[in-house]
Amino acid sequence: MQEIKIELTKNPKAKPADQSKLGFGKIFTDHMYIMPYNKEKGWHDPRIEPYHSLELDPSAMVFHYGQEMFEGMKAYRAEDGRTLLFRPDRNIARANNSNRRICIPEVPEDDFMNALKTLVSIEKDWIPTAPGTSLYIRPFIIATDPFLGVRPSDTYLFMIILSPSGAYYESGLDPVKIWIEDDYVRAVRGGIGEAKTGGNYVASLKAQMKAHEEGYSQVLWLDGVERKYIEEVGAMNIFFKINGKVVTPMLNGSILPGVTRASCLDLCRHWGMEVEERRVSVEELVAAARDGSLEECWGSGTAAVISPVGALRFGDEVMEISSGGIGPVSQKLYDTVTGIQTGKAEDPFGWVVEVK
Ligand code: COI
Numbered sequence: 097m098q099e100i101k102i103e104l105t106k107n108p109k110a111k112p113a114d115q116s117k118l119g120f121g122k123i124f125t126d127h128m129y130i131m132p133y134n135k136e137k138g139w140h141d142p143r144i145e146p147y148h149s150l151e152l153d154p155s156a157m158v159f160h161y162g163q164e165m166f167e168g169m170k171a172y173r174a175e176d177g178r179t180l181l182f183r184p185d186r187n188i189a190r191a192n193n194s195n196r197r198i199c200i201p202e203v204p205e206d207d208f209m210n211a212l213k214t215l216v217s218i219e220k221d222w223i224p225t226a227p228g229t230s231l232y233i234r235p236f237i238i239a240t241d242p243f244l245g246v247r248p249s250d251t252y253l254f255m256i257i258l259s260p261s262g263a264y265y266e267s268g269l270d271p272v273k274i275w276i277e278d279d280y281v282r283a284v285r286g287g288i289g290e291a292k293t294g295g296n297y298v299a300s301l302k303a304q305m306k307a308h309e310e311g312y313s314q315v316l317w318l319d320g321v322e323r324k325y326i327e328e329v330g331a332m333n334i335f336f337k338i339n340g341k342v343v344t345p346m347l348n349g350s351i352l353p354g355v356t357r358a359s360c361l362d363l364c365r366h367w368g369m370e371v372e373e374r375r376v377s378v379e380e381l382v383a384a385a386r387d388g389s390l391e392e393c394w395g396s397g398t399a400a401v402i403s404p405v406g407a408l409r410f411g412d413e414v415m416e417i418s419s420g421g422i423g424p425v426s427q428k429l430y431d432t433v434t435g436i437q438t439g440k441a442e443d444p445f446g447w448v449v450e451v452k
Pocket of ligand 1: 167168169330331332397398399400
């Protein structure tokens, strides 16, 4: 493992005074992590520095062909003062899956973990403690070769920035309304849907604008081939409770393998619920909504945690779910996942990792 060179800021910023007004991803802490890559040295010279802007050549490949990977994680301050990360090993493994898919060299897992722990430890006084808040962690890698040909870059920067944040949706835990999109698609099998990379998110903007104009906060994507099977929400994976069973689309290469998704599946199984990972068609969903067997729907994601869905719209059909309120499984998952993350609830699977 490489030693991180640390330079602390001489001008620390004032921390946000009102933790109820943090919003999501708007404020950044005093320091950042940065590690360059080149062919000769590989990943080398990791540093933690005062947070700063970057100087990049306008021809840097990331600006033109989008060769970049990112991750999302959170750090929490437990009531007993411990600083906790939630399943960081999963995010590190997923980051390297994304890297492989888009031809970015993998980051050694121990360097990645050391980077997270060291940076979060330096910035631990930035972790907000008000309910529903956390320190959002954004690791990312960009391609930096100054070159306009299409090929993988030979140089990269791996960085981590931190943002004290509140709820991802302004509505907090209030149920969101979701638009099922059957025109635009997010990803296709064989594409980059299961990698966490900017291209998947830029692909979602047009439909998101359309949904917003109609009064819906997010888009639920259908598969890119038949536009028939439910995939994910972009910022979240999606779960349904149909006829007493917890159902979520199975991973198929075009869906992001969410860490919170995996945690919901583990918890529901642990509670003895029947759980199915399978294809879910939009017809099945509409039929279940019509005959009353669609009992609950929620999204899962790092930023959004558990986000109850109060209404789904497909074409002219508006499906109200759990009478527009928070269903019992969504509530139990939210309480348990956030309880484990903040050290309040028992952690039966050993998911939290303490940062010293
Ligand atoms: C997450 O961190 O949960 C994300 O999916 C990234 C983002 C869309 C906020």
